[in-house]
Amino acid sequence: MVDVGVVGAGAGAAALSYVVDGAHPSADLTVLEKSGGVCGRAATRRRDDVTYDYGANYLRDDDARVNALVADVLGTDGLADVTEPVYTFDADGDVSPGRDDDRRKWSYTGGLTQIAKRLFAATDATVHRHTRVETLERNGETETWSVTVDVPHATPVTRGGSDVWLAVTADTGGLTDPEETAELTVEPTPRLETVLDVLAELGFSLELSECLGDPDERYTTDRPYVQRFEFDPEGSEYEDALDGIEVRTDPRADDLAVVVDVDRHAGVLSELLQTDHESTTLVIDSTDRSDVEQQFVETIENALSN
Ligand SMILES: Cc1cc2nc3c(=O)[nH]c(=O)nc-3n(C[C@H](O)[C@H](O)[C@H](O)COP(=O)(O)OP(=O)(O)OC[C@H]3O[C@@H](n4cnc5c(N)ncnc54)[C@H](O)[C@@H]3O)c2cc1C
Numbered sequence: 001m002v003d004v005g006v007v008g009a010g011a012g013a014a015a016l017s018y019v020v021d022g023a024h025p026s027a028d029l030t031v032l033e034k035s036g037g038v039c040g041r042a043a044t045r046r047r048d049d050v051t052y053d054y055g056a057n058y059l060r061d062d063d064a065r066v067n068a069l070v071a072d073v074l075g076t077d078g079l080a081d082v083t084e085p086v087y088t089f090d091a092d093g094d095v096s097p098g099r100d101d102d103r104r105k106w107s108y109t110g111g112l113t114q115i116a117k118r119l120f121a122a123t124d125a126t127v128h129r130h131t132r133v134e135t136l137e138r139n140g141e142t143e144t145w146s147v148t149v150d151v152p153h154a155t156p157v158t159r160g161g162s163d164v165w166l167a168v169t170a171d172t173g174g175l176t177d178p179e180e181t182a183e184l185t186v187e188p189t190p191r192l193e194t195v196l197d198v199l200a201e202l203g204f205s206l207e208l209s210e211c212l213g214d215p216d217e218r219y220t221t222d223r224p225y226v227q228r229f230e231f232d233p234e235g236s237e238y239e240d241a242l243d244g245i246e247v248r249t250d251p252r253a254d255d256l257a258v259v260v261d262v263d264r265h266a267g268v269l270s271e272l273l274q275t276d277h278e279s280t281t282l283v284i285d286s287t288d289r290s291d292v293e294q295q296f297v298e299t300i301e302n303a304l305s306n
Pocket of ligand 1: 008009011012013032033039041042054055056057058060131134
């Protein structure tokens with residue numbers, strides 16, 4: 001059961017109630033209107049046997065949806081086709097020709113408020129008149145929808161401070177704002193998760209993750225970007241031997257290619273000559289932690305022995 005509250009009982013609220021009632025027949029609709037009547041600025045008054053509209057005074061027939069609404073929902077009972085020219089009069093009672101507009105116009109012999117009256121009558125909405133809404137407050141309840149979004153398996157993951165933007169096309173029946181954004185978390189694939197877990201178990205902490213352009217597909221096979229993870233060895237058994245480890249990942253359909261860049265502690269000369277780095281490409285095709293750990297330990301030990 002859905003509870004829907006509507007503020008105001010104008011023609012807009014009546015149309016909304018009609019649509020919501022049709023889409024969710026079990027919805028409980030409550031309309032709160034501050035004045036004594038419905039239809040807001042389309043306002044009808046009666047004096048003796050004269051009915052007059054002092055707000056909106058006619059409907060036009062130039063929108064197919066309005067025509068369908070009039071014919072199928074509001075009903076033609078009392079529908080008045082205004083074919084004669086419309087004259088206006090002012091507060092002094094002076095009558096003058098109205099706008100030069102001879103397009104077809106409709107009204108109701110009972111006044112234009114029939115629009116809201118008939119729409120509300122076609123729903124189960126409860127309309128409370130003389131009820132002004134003073135404030136609107138969130139009651140703290142939140143609603144959660146479960147949404148499945150298929151993303152390419154090589155989508156960068158939201159770890160180590162990496163922001164990932166995903167453009168998602170969702171068929172929400174027009175109920176959401178297309179400009180709206182939502183926060184998503186992209187989890188690693190099982191193989192990448194194993195790699196991140198293994199490095200954490202070896203004592204390395206993830207310092208940073210970022211996406212880099214890889215226009216020449218040096219690290220990747222089918223896209224122009226690569227995700228790079230930077231790990232700090234402090235606290236690991238390698239903290240005295242290494243400055244850090246960088247990992248560039250290429251998640252593929254059948255395996256995960258990982259370029260491991262081991263940065264050794266070295267003298268200034270080595271750093272200048274860039275001989276303090278050792279790059280190795282690993283192919284991870286398992287999620288077995290001890291296998292993956294062995295691959296990383298061997299890679300680090302090899303780099304240290306060179
Ligand atoms: C003089 C005049 C002539 C017009 N002529 C035409 C015409 O010939 N044809 C045409 O198509 N359009 C015409 N319009 C425009 C038409 O009247 C409006 O576009 C239409 O009525 C707007 O409907 P609505 O439901 O959006 O808002 P509204 O009609 O303004 O309805 C809002 C409702 O909310 C209620 N409300 C507001 N605040 C609160 C609150 N805090 N708590 C509870 N209730 C609240 C109000 O009392 C009102 O009933 C005319 C307008 C005017 C003023």
